[in-house]
Amino acid sequence: MDINLIYQSNKKKKLMKNLILLMIFGLAIIGCNKTGENHPCYDSSIVHDSQCPTDCPEIVGCDGETYCNECEAARNGIKPM
Numbered sequence: 267m268d269i270n271l272i273y274q275s276n277k278k279k280k281l282m283k284n285l286i287l288l289m290i291f292g293l294a295i296i297g298c299n300k301t302g303e304n305h306p307c308y309d310s311s312i313v314h315d316s317q318c319p320t321d322c323p324e325i326v327g328c329d330g331e332t333y334c335n336e337c338e339a340a341r342n343g344i345k346p347m
Contacts, residue, residue, distance in 0.1 A: 307327070307344060313342070319335060325339060
């Protein structure tokens with residue numbers, strides 16, 4: 267086998283490996299910025315640690331996640347939609 271073909275093959279493998287790592291890193295950053303305190307609809311003024319009722323009609327928060335009720339969403343700083 268020609269040495270140039272081996273070199274090109276290794277170069278392509280290294281490039282693909284780097285691209286995959288970059289994509290994983292990018293997705294991790296994007297995911298981290300959309301949860302918890304970094305989410306645009308997070309409101310620290312409504313966060314509390316008091317007991318919430320046990321009824322669970324399920325509501326969707328402004329972050330798109332489902333919470334048992336408005337109290338549970340507020341405990342996480344999330345307003346209902």
